[in-house]
Amino acid sequence: MKLELPKISRTTLALYAGASGDHNPMHIDIDVAKSAGMDDVFAHGMLNMAYLGRLLTANFPQEKIRSFAVRFTSITPLHGRPTATATVARVEDGLSHLDLTMALEDGTVTLAGTAVIEGEISA
Numbered sequence: 001m002k003l004e005l006p007k008i009s010r011t012t013l014a015l016y017a018g019a020s021g022d023h024n025p026m027h028i029d030i031d032v033a034k035s036a037g038m039d040d041v042f043a044h045g046m047l048n049m050a051y052l053g054r055l056l057t058a059n060f061p062q063e064k065i066r067s068f069a070v071r072f073t074s075i076t077p078l079h080g081r082p083t084a085t086a087t088v089a090r091v092e093d094g095l096s097h098l099d100l101t102m103a104l105e106d107g108t109v110t111l112a113g114t115a116v117i118e119g120e121i122s123a
Helices: 009-019 032-037 045-059
Strands: 001-004 065-072 083-092 095-103 107-116
Touching: 001 045, 009 045, 045 065, 045 083, 045 095, 045 107, 065 095
Parallel strands: none
Antiparallel strands: 001 083, 065 107, 083 095, 095 107
């Protein structure tokens, strides 16, 4: 399963900040980001997790999602184009265990995680 997303824009970051209430200036103010040693603002980690959640809910009924967890492994830079991917790792006791990744076009993995879905999913 794969969800290809548009490039991360300043508009996307501003809208997500407003919707989520996460107004950390590292994500929306270039001066603050540069003062912290970054080249520019970058995407909220939880925005990328939400994209992975969108991949899951687009493929499975919400009530079948038993768990969903991620580790943040790298930033998603402004203008980065992330792709969310879910693969079946194993099926056991009527539950499908998925490996999740969010990766950029150059292969950088920005999130890695797992989900458990009720029911048996074929690979």
